[in-house]
Every structure is written in structure tokens, then in C-alpha cells.
Amino acid sequence: MKPDxxxxxxxxxRPSSRPTLPAGLVRWLHAVARYYPVALxxxxxxxxxxxxxxDPLFVPALSDVLQTWYVEMFVTHDLLVHIAxxxxxxxxxxxxxxxxxxxxxxLMGRVRAIESFVDPLISAIFPTxxxxxxxxxxVFLGIGDASKIALIFLGCFFPIVIATYAGxxxxxxxFIWNARTKGANSRQVMWTVVFPAxxxxxxxxxxxxxxxxxxxxxxxxxxxxxxxxxxxxxxxxRTFNPTLMFAGVLTVSTMGFxxxxxxxxxxxxxxxxxxxxxx
Amino acid sequence: xxGQADAPHISVDHVNKRFQTASRAQLQALxxxxxxxxxxxxxxxxxxxxxxxxxxxxxxxxxLDASDGTxxxxxxxxxxxxxxxxxxxxxxxxxxxxxxxxxxxxxxxMRGASRQERRRIARQYLETVGLGEFAExxxxxxxxxxxxxxxxxxxxxxxxxxxxxxxPFGALDALTREVLQEQLLRLWERDRKTVLFxxxxxxxxxxxxxxxxxxxxxxxxxxxxxxxxxxxxxxAEEIRALPQFGxxxxxxxxxxxxxxxxxxx
Numbered sequence: 126m127k128p129d130x131x132x133x134x135x136x137x138x139r140p141s142s143r144p145t146l147p148a149g150l151v152r153w154l155h156a157v158a159r160y161y162p163v164a165l166x167x168x169x170x171x172x173x174x175x176x177x178x179x180d181p182l183f184v185p186a187l188s189d190v191l192q193t194w195y196v197e198m199f200v201t202h203d204l205l206v207h208i209a210x211x212x213x214x215x216x217x218x219x220x221x222x223x224x225x226x227x228x229x230x231x232l233m234g235r236v237r238a239i240e241s242f243v244d245p246l247i248s249a250i251f252p253t254x255x256x257x258x259x260x261x262x263x264v265f266l267g268i269g270d271a272s273k274i275a276l277i278f279l280g281c282f283f284p285i286v287i288a289t290y291a292g293x294x295x296x297x298x299x300f301i302w303n304a305r306t307k308g309a310n311s312r313q314v315m316w317t318v319v320f321p322a323x324x325x326x327x328x329x330x331x332x333x334x335x336x337x338x339x340x341x342x343x344x345x346x347x348x349x350x351x352x353x354x355x356x357x358x359x360x361x362x363r364t365f366n367p368t369l370m371f372a373g374v375l376t377v378s379t380m381g382f383x384x385x386x387x388x389x390x391x392x393x394x395x396x397x398x399x400x401x402x403x404x
Numbered sequence: 405x406x407g408q409a410d411a412p413h414i415s416v417d418h419v420n421k422r423f424q425t426a427s428r429a430q431l432q433a434l435x436x437x438x439x440x441x442x443x444x445x446x447x448x449x450x451x452x453x454x455x456x457x458x459x460x461x462x463x464x465x466x467x468l469d470a471s472d473g474t475x476x477x478x479x480x481x482x483x484x485x486x487x488x489x490x491x492x493x494x495x496x497x498x499x500x501x502x503x504x505x506x507x508x509x510x511x512x513x514m515r516g517a518s519r520q521e522r523r524r525i526a527r528q529y530l531e532t533v534g535l536g537e538f539a540e541x542x543x544x545x546x547x548x549x550x551x552x553x554x555x556x557x558x559x560x561x562x563x564x565x566x567x568x569x570x571x572p573f574g575a576l577d578a579l580t581r582e583v584l585q586e587q588l589l590r591l592w593e594r595d596r597k598t599v600l601f602x603x604x605x606x607x608x609x610x611x612x613x614x615x616x617x618x619x620x621x622x623x624x625x626x627x628x629x630x631x632x633x634x635x636x637x638x639x640a641e642e643i644r645a646l647p648q649f650g651x652x653x654x655x656x657x658x659x660x661x662x663x664x665x666x667x668x669x
Contacts, residue, residue: 308487
């Protein structure tokens with residue numbers, strides 16, 4: 126039907142006197158140009174500061190924020206240390222939540238007894254805002270890494286287990302039948318049919334979980350910590366250092382953005398086989 | 405026994421199948437179904453919707469259990485699916501996340517063939533169905549007819565002695581369908597496998613089969629078995645032009661039609 130789609134993707138050479146840029150560069154430029162509204166807002170911010178519309182005690186100029194960011198990042202390396210703490214806690218919690226979430230989700234989808242045991246538990250606990258349990262976790266696990274990792278683990282576990290369970294439940298019976306008639310045993314059915322078929326769902330769960338992890342790491346560090354980006358932001362606010370505070374916020378949002386983009390790009394690569402992957 | 409020419413290859417004996425419906429009522433999907441297929445015989449199963457023809461095929465495949473009765477293949481009772489009984493399901497059950505070649509190589513991969521070996525086998529059967537050049541495509545990039553040929557190649561790669569085909573051409577346009585019927589005829593004439601072929605199309609059943617099982621509904625049961633004594637090898641255009649072809653077609657049509665009208669009253 127569409128064996129010619131590859132040909133459509135390549136732009137036809139247009140008769141033009143202009144020198145043509147390499148296709149890769151053009152694509153990259155297009156991607157960057159798509160974010161012009163962001164650039165516009167940032168520009169407006171700088172402009173308003175320069176003409177004195179913003180009080181620098183509340184909103185410092187973007188250029189000052191960037192300068193502070195540069196110093197903290199590459200001269201004193203303080204920011205780097207905070208990033209390492211936040212990123213480390215978030216990744217450990219996320220990795221644990223993903224591992225356990227995927228395993229439990231698959232078991233729920235495949236084993237009736239586990240499904241009927243875990244499903245009501247999830248329904249009951251999932252709506253609880255995880256931050257509400259954080260003070261409790263500090264009582265048990267202290268204000269160090271353990272309580273934060275546990276919080277992120279919980280926050281990531283739920284979206285992933287729910288997505289995985291839905292994905293496994295959604296696997297077309299005929300795919301499984303087809304595999305069994307080709308000689309696949311139940312372990313092979315698991316790895317060659319159930320898992321790949323559920324992957325797009327799992328991936329959607331991972332994306333939600335990752336954003337949750339970012340939210341929870343900053344929030345928990347705002348509440349109680351001695352290092353990390355959340356701590357940096359609240360420390361800057363308490364010491365009346367708005368430039369540093371903005372630098373911290375900017376770092377967090379940039380990290381979230383980059384991580385989400387990377388995950389999306391990975392998803393596009395992994396799910397090229399999907400019907401709806403065409404855009 | 406298995407060596408004897410007239411010993412049945414597949415034997416279905418007094419098979420009943422009851423389903424529990426959502427409203428707790430019992431649905432008798434199949435009632436006392438018995439027939440036997442000799443080695444190398446091509447049998448089609450036709451009948452109105454809901455007559456249990458697909459259910460019957462799944463029971464022979466070992467995907468569903470019979471409530472009573474037995475299915476034996478070479479005197480061995482069927483208790484589950486086996487690559488020995490190749491299956492082509494209705495709507496494109498090939499795996500969308502595998503490239504065409506890895507779909508066809510699936511059976512050999514499951515029995516532990518090396519990567520090189522299974523790719524070699526897959527290439528061979530892709531050539532058989534005329535899709536050698538699409539080896540590295542994903543199924544979504546192919547048409548419905550191509551997908552169904554891949555499903556057939558996937559089955560062939562397991563080298564089964566029995567083909568169980570559940571409306572394999574059901575979702576295809578008329579032209580593609582006729583091309584694939586012709587291909588299946590050639591394939592069958594070459595290898596002489598035992599085939600059970602479920603279809604909605606009486607025309608298709610008469611064209612391909614040695615015998616046609618006509619089923620009736622509520623409960624699903626065999627109404628009659630019609631021998632198709634048309635000459636072989638068959639060419640579709642020639643066969644369709646024969647007067648016997650029309651006679652057989654009309655006979656089966658009348659049989660199903662009476663059944664359908666009865667059901668509606």
C-alpha cells in the first residue's frame with residue numbers, strides 16, 4: 126500500500142538558484158524554529174527588565190539569571206552538585222518504580238489471583254497525593270535520600286503499574302493464539318508477544334512517571350533537604366537571592382524538558398512499527 | 405495405522421462445545437460434530453454466521469477445548485496447539501512489531517533455530533508467497549493481501565502437515581482474493597497438505613475443495629457434506645466455467661439459504 130512512503134519523505138529537489146542546506150541541518154533548524162514562542166517570551170522578559178518594568182528584587186533580568194547560572198554551573202560548580210543530588214535521587218526512585226511497576230503490571234495482567242488482590246489496593250491508594258505521605262516517610266526514613274527516593278518510587282510506581290496492566294490486558298487474543306500455534310510456550314508468548322504488544326502503553330506510563338518524578342523531587346527538597354535543586358530554590362528565596370532562585374527554576378524546567386524530549390525521541394524509534402506512529 | 409493411505413489424518417468425533425454467555429445462559433455452539441479428513445484432502449467448512457465453523461477450527465487447532473468428544477490427528481488426541489497443525493487466523497494476526505522476515509521466521513525461532521538458519525527458512529517461504537523484496541518492511545507498510553500472504557508464509561515456515569485456515573481471504577477485495585485463491589491452489593497441488601478451510605464464500609469453497617462441509621446453526625452442527633468431484637489440477641477460470649461448478653454452487657447455496665430462512669422465522 127505505502128511502500129513508496131520513504132520516497133515521499135525525501136523532499137524533491139526544487140529548481141532553485143539558492144544554495145541548498147543539508148537535509149539534516151534543515152530538519153534541525155525546523156525543530157528549533159518551532160520553539161520561537163518560548164524565545165519570544167524570554168526576549169520580552171529581558172526587555173521588560175531592561176526598561177525597568179520589573180523590580181529586580183522580584184524578577185531579575187534574564188541576562189543576570191543566565192550569568193548566575195553560568196557561574197554556579199561552571200565556575201563554582203555548586204549548581205552541578207545540586208543537580209547531581211536531585212538527578213540521582215529521582216533516577217533511583219524512577220528506576221525502582223519502573224522495575225517494580227512493570228513487573229507487577231505484567232503479573233496483574235496475566236495472573237487472575239494477583240489481579241484481584243492488587244487491583245483494589247491500587248484503586249484505593251492511587252488517588253492519595255503522594256506528597257501527603259512524605260512527612261510520614263520522613264519519620265520512618267529520615268530527611269536524607271531514603272525518604273525522597275521512597276516518595277519518588279511511590280509516585281512512579283502507580284502510573285507505570287496502571288499503564289502496564291492496561292497494556293497487557295489489551296493484547297489481542299489472536300496474537301497470542303497465533304504465537305501458540307507456531308510452537309511458542311508460555312514464557313516465549315510472554316517475551317515475544319505480550320511484552321512488545323504492551324510496550325507502547327508501558328512507555329506512556331514511563332513518561333507520566335518521569336514528569337511525576339521531577340515534580341516530587343523538587344517538592345520534597347523544598348520541604349526538607351540540605352542539597353538538591355529544590356533546596357537551592359528555597360535557600361535562594363530565604364536569603365533574598367532572586368537571581369539564584371530563578372537560575373534554579375530554569376535548571377529544573379530545562380532538565381524536565383530535555384528528559385521528556387529524549388524519552389519521546391526514544392519512543393518514536395522504538396514504535397516505528399505502530400500504525401499511528403505516522404505524523 | 406499412520407502409514408495406511410485411507411486412515412484418517414484428522415478425525416473429529418462427537419464434538420460438542422458449550423459456552424457460558426454473560427447472562428449465565430449456556431450457548432450450544434457445536435452439537436455432535438463428527439467427520440474425518442484423509443491425508444492430503446482439502447475440506448472447506450461453510451455455513452451461516454454463528455454456526456460455529458470458526459469454533460470448530462479452533463478446537464481442531466487445540467486453541468479451544470471441546471466440551472465433549474475428541475479430535476485426533478494421526479490417532480493422537482489433540483490437547484493443545486502444535487506447529488504441526490499450522491493455523492492462519494482471520495484478521496492479520498501477524499505481529500506488527502516484527503519486520504516481515506522476522507514474522508515469517510517466528511516458528512523456527514520458537515523451536516530454537518539459529519538466526520542464520522531461521523532467516524534462510526523465512527527467505528525461502530517469502531519467495532514462495534512472492535514477497536521476497538519486502539523482507540525488511542514492517543507489516544503496517546503493506547496492503548491487506550500482502551499481510552495475509554505473510555501470515556501464510558509464517559505458517560509454512562513451521563512446515564506443518566495440516567493447514568487450518570480461518571477465513572484467510574475474508575477481509576480482502578475480490579481481485580486480491582482471486583489471486584490468493586489461485587496461489588493457494590498451486591501450493592496445495594504441489595505439497596498436498598491436509599487442509600481445513602473455513603470460509604463465507606461458497607464460490608471459494610467449491611473452487612478449492614475436495615469436500616465441502618455445510619453447517620447449520622443453533623445449535624451449530626453439520627448439515628451435509630458435499631463431495632466436489634471437479635477435475636484437478638484446477639484453474640480458476642476453467643473451473644468456474646464448468647456446468648458442474650454452477651450446480652454444486654447452487655446446491656450448497658440452497659442448503660445454507662434454507663437454513664438461514666428457517667432461523668429468521
